[in-house]
Amino acid sequence: MKNWIAFWNILAKDMRTYYLKPPNISWGIIFPIVWTGMFFIKSGSGLESVLSLLPGVMTISILFGTTSVLSVTITFERRSRSFERLLLAPISLELLMLAKTSGAILFGVVNVFVPVIIAVFVADLSGITWSLVIPAILLIAVVSTFFGLFIAVSVSEVFEAQTFSNFFRFPMIFLCGLFFPIMSLPVFIRPLSYILPITYGVDILHGAITGEHIMSLTLDFLVIGAFCVVLFLLSLYNIKRKWIS
Amino acid sequence: MQSESTIAFEVSKLTKRYGEVVAVNDISFSVARGELFGFLGPNGAGKTTTINVLTGLARPDAGTINIGGIDCTHNPKAAQHLVGVVPDESNLYAELTGFDNLCFCAALYGMRKNERQERARDLLAIVGLTDAANRKFANYSKGMKRKLTFAAGIIHQPPILFLDEPTTGIDVASARQVRQIIASLHRKGTTVFLTTHYIEEAERLCERIAFIVSGRIVRIDRTADLLQPVKGKNILVLSISNYEPGISEEIAKAFPEYHVQSTNQGKVRVESAEQIIVGPLVHFLEERGIQMTEARRQVPSLEDVFVRVTGIEAGLMKKEK
Numbered sequence: 357m358k359n360w361i362a363f364w365n366i367l368a369k370d371m372r373t374y375y376l377k378p379p380n381i382s383w384g385i386i387f388p389i390v391w392t393g394m395f396f397i398k399s400g401s402g403l404e405s406v407l408s409l410l411p412g413v414m415t416i417s418i419l420f421g422t423t424s425v426l427s428v429t430i431t432f433e434r435r436s437r438s439f440e441r442l443l444l445a446p447i448s449l450e451l452l453m454l455a456k457t458s459g460a461i462l463f464g465v466v467n468v469f470v471p472v473i474i475a476v477f478v479a480d481l482s483g484i485t486w487s488l489v490i491p492a493i494l495l496i497a498v499v500s501t502f503f504g505l506f507i508a509v510s511v512s513e514v515f516e517a518q519t520f521s522n523f524f525r526f527p528m529i530f531l532c533g534l535f536f537p538i539m540s541l542p543v544f545i546r547p548l549s550y551i552l553p554i555t556y557g558v559d560i561l562h563g564a565i566t567g568e569h570i571m572s573l574t575l576d577f578l579v580i581g582a583f584c585v586v587l588f589l590l591s592l593y594n595i596k597r598k599w600i601s
Numbered sequence: 602m603q604s605e606s607t608i609a610f611e612v613s614k615l616t617k618r619y620g621e622v623v624a625v626n627d628i629s630f631s632v633a634r635g636e637l638f639g640f641l642g643p644n645g646a647g648k649t650t651t652i653n654v655l656t657g658l659a660r661p662d663a664g665t666i667n668i669g670g671i672d673c674t675h676n677p678k679a680a681q682h683l684v685g686v687v688p689d690e691s692n693l694y695a696e697l698t699g700f701d702n703l704c705f706c707a708a709l710y711g712m713r714k715n716e717r718q719e720r721a722r723d724l725l726a727i728v729g730l731t732d733a734a735n736r737k738f739a740n741y742s743k744g745m746k747r748k749l750t751f752a753a754g755i756i757h758q759p760p761i762l763f764l765d766e767p768t769t770g771i772d773v774a775s776a777r778q779v780r781q782i783i784a785s786l787h788r789k790g791t792t793v794f795l796t797t798h799y800i801e802e803a804e805r806l807c808e809r810i811a812f813i814v815s816g817r818i819v820r821i822d823r824t825a826d827l828l829q830p831v832k833g834k835n836i837l838v839l840s841i842s843n844y845e846p847g848i849s850e851e852i853a854k855a856f857p858e859y860h861v862q863s864t865n866q867g868k869v870r871v872e873s874a875e876q877i878i879v880g881p882l883v884h885f886l887e888e889r890g891i892q893m894t895e896a897r898r899q900v901p902s903l904e905d906v907f908v909r910v911t912g913i914e915a916g917l918m919k920k921e922k
Contacts, residue, residue, distance in 0.1 A: 358711020365708035373696050437692035441753070444656060445709035446681040600660060 362447045366455035367462075374429050375463045383424070384467040388417040392471055395535055406479040411561035412534035413471040415554060418496045419525060421467035423504035426460040427517040430508035434599070443600065449592060457501045464497035488564035488573065495580045496557035502587035503553065509594040533558045538570060553583035608667075609634045609761050609792035610655065615664035617650050617816075624650040626816035627664070632794055632809075634760075637787045639807030639824075640796040643913055647816040648796035649689055652763050655794075656686050668761065682710065685759035689766045689796075691746040695739035699730055699749050702738055703756055710757035717756075724752040729778060744775030751779055761792045768802060780806060804828075804903035812910055820910045824903070831901035831909075837871045837879065840895040841886070844868075848891060855885055864908060872905070 374380070392413045396405065433439040442452055475481060507520045530536060531545065532554040538546060549555050556576040563569030569576070611631035617624045625647040632638040640648050653659040655666060657677025666673045668680035693702045700721055707717030725731045728748040733741065741749065751767060764783065768776035783806060787793055797803050803810050804824060811821040820827070841848065844867035852869060853861040860872040871877055879896050886893050899905065907913070 361711045361713065362709050365705060369694075369697070369705055373694065436695070437688065437690060438694050440658060440688065440692055441706065442709065443658060444681060444684075444686050446678060446711075447709070448678060600658060 359447050359451055362445060363451055363455045363458075366442065366452070367458045370429070370456065370459035371462070374425050375459050380425060380463070384417070384421055384463070385470050387420055388413050388467065388471045389474065391416050392474065404479070406475055407481075408566055409535065410471060410475050410479075411558055411565050412529075414468045414493065414561060415496055415532070415534050415558050416529060417467040417471055418464040418493065419500045419528065419554065422460045422464035422497055422500040423507070423521050423525060425463065426457065426501060426504040427508040427511075427521050428514055430456065430505065431511060431514045431517040434508075434512070435514065439599075449595065453505065453588070453592060453595070457505055460501040460504060461494075461497045464500060465493060468493050468497075483567075485564040488560055491577070492557055492560035492564060495560075495577070495584065496554065498584045499553045499557065499580055499587065502584055502591065505591045506587050506594070509591050509598065528552055528554050531555070533562070533570075553580055553587075556580040556583075607633050609636065610666070610668040610794075612651075612655065612667075613665045615651070615654065615666065616662050617647075617654050617659060618662050623816050625654065625661075628813070628816070628818045629664075630811055630818060630821055632792060634792055635787070635790045637783070637793045637795065637806055637808050639803035639810040640794065640813055641798070641800065641803045641810055641907065642796075642813035643798055646813045648798075648813060649765055650816075651813070652686070652688075652765050652794070652796060656684055656763055657681055682757075683759060683761055685754040685757065685762045687751050687754035687762070687764045687767050689769065691738075691743075691750040693738050693746070693750055693753055696737060698735050698737055699725060699741065699745075700734040702749060703753055706753040707756045712757065720756060720758075724756065727782065728752045744771040747771045748775060748779065751782065755786065755791075759791070762786065762794070764793060764795045766797055767795070768797070768799065800904045800907055801902070810903070812907060814911045814913065827906050828901075828903060831872075831905045833874065834901045834905070835873050835875065835877050836899040836901055836905055837877045837882075838895075838897045838899055839869045839871065839882070839886075839893050840897070841867055841869060842892045842894050843890075845891075851889070852882070852885065856882070862909065862912070864912075870905075870908060872909075 392409060395409050395412065430439070442456075445452070503524070504521065507524070508517055511517050511520055528534075531541070531549045532552050533549065534554075538549045538555065541549065556571070556579045559569045559571050560573055560576045560580075563573055608631050613629045615625055615628050628651070640651065642648055650659065654661050655668070657673070661674065664674070669683045671680045673680045694705070697705060703721035703724060704717045707720055712720065722731075722734075725734050728751060730745060730749060730752075733745060738746065738749065747767070747770075754764075755762060767779050767783070771779070780802065783793060783795065795803070795807060807824055809821070809823050810827060811818045813819070846863070849861045849863040849869050852871070853859065858873060858875065859877065862870045862872070864870055871882065883893060883896070
């Protein structure tokens with residue numbers, strides 16, 4: 357019980373202090389709209405193309421929603437030493453880091469509703485397999501968040517966290533099949549797509565929304581799940597090695 | 602030798618390295634339950650590293666740590682519920698108010714909402730910050746920040762409290778208030794481990810003191826016992842403008858009845874059980890072209906013991922981090 361009081365209060369504090377701030381909320385709303393509009397206009401097709409754009413826009417909303425704040429706040433708390441206060445608390449490091457990342461996961465999941473709600477008004481969503489979409493959203497949010505955590509614990513300055521986040525996030529837009537099928541990428545670039553976790557989440561979303569996926573959905577779930585575990589364990593290892601050394 | 606049941610915590614042959622630097626070098630000591638124990642040393646002596654290792658913020662390279670009967674050497678989390686920590690720098694959340702900061706810290710120890718709000722209000726009153734309870738921590742003065750950080754360290758009423766230079770860099774009134782709170786906690790039975798580079802603070806507060814220099818404990822004893830050798834002694838500190846190494850040896854040779862020691866700030870410390878007569882000393886120095894700018898008599902204190910044991914000039918200790 358005591359652990360959960362600590363967990364809930366860390367999560368609530370982070371939501372209040374970092375995520376539910378006007379700049380983040382507006383970013384969460386504007387960013388997906390801009391990307392949807394950009395690709396919609398670029399495609400030159402009618403409203404029927406919205407469904408094919410939806411997996412990419414949903415993923416981008418989660419990816420940027422989860423990683424934008426987390427990597428910066430953890431690095432910032434580390435620099436200001438307030439993170440030490442969390443490390444001194446009698447809760448396990450695993451639970452502590454889950455509490456720290458839950459805010460980002462929730463924020464990413466909430467962000468994804470912006471493009472979905474827009475799509476409700478402009479497209480027919482009756483053919484979507486929601487039983488696949490929901491776990492896919494959760495897994496993409498978790499893996500993106502743990503990816504942000506991995507970056508946060510690999511750097512020591514706030515600006516490094518921002519730089520590294522962008523260094524990985526922007527290529528992911530083009531490499532993970534968000535808007536361009538992986539099969540249309542040059543053959544020598546494709547291996548990069550398969551080592552990025554987002555590829556597997558996007559594939560599930562494509563399968564659930566448009567029925568077109570390039571890998572077995574079971575494989576997608578297994579690989580993205582494995583990425584979640586590995587990124588979290590690597591982050592914990594780095595924290596122990598670098599911050600509690 | 603203390604029995605196990607009376608020991609609050611104990612370290613044995615503790616060593617901590619950062620690369621080539623040995624920050625803490627094979628130290629051993631134990632602190633009794635309810636004791637106020639001082640860890641006195643200059644900046645960079647290894648005081649903060651010791652606290653970090655004891656509280657789980659750093660891992661020891663060698664040695665063992667036992668807190669409250671729990672072996673924490675490899676599992677520092679096991680005893681974190683027993684300890685409170687006031688770090689050497691304020692580390693609360695700038696964007697939260699004083700009240701919210703305390704409530705948040707209480708929640709980290711699993712305290713329920715009513716309990717933590719009540720405790721936060723009590724502590725704000727104790728540290729004199731009730732009026733600033735709803736102000737953001739970022740807008741607090743340095744002294745206020747220090748006091749709130751102190752309150753956060755004791756929010757869960759820990760039986761063992763680690764204080765890392767709690768009065769460094771704050772105004773006299775705040776420092777005095779912090780010292781009063783430390784004394785009050787001690788009276789109520791809290792075990793306090795206090796690191797400081799303020800010798801007078803250690804002398805005034807601590808029952809037992811360890812001197813730490815370059816990661817090693819050079820002396821550990823009861824404060825009263827540490828002071829014993831200087832009780833009734835006369836001390837004269839000579840400030841010399843054209844100081845040269847070897848001058849103290851020359852004085853010692855000429856005045857064998859005095860104990861003479863050079864310090865590292867162009868000063869010579871003369872100590873004797875008898876009254877020290879300044880005239881012959883001045884004459885002796887003048888004859889050798891040595892310019893003495895000041896001869897100051899000192900009331901013997903822990904500072905003299907520290908200087909004698911460590912050879913470190915007390916003025917260096919007073920320098921802020």
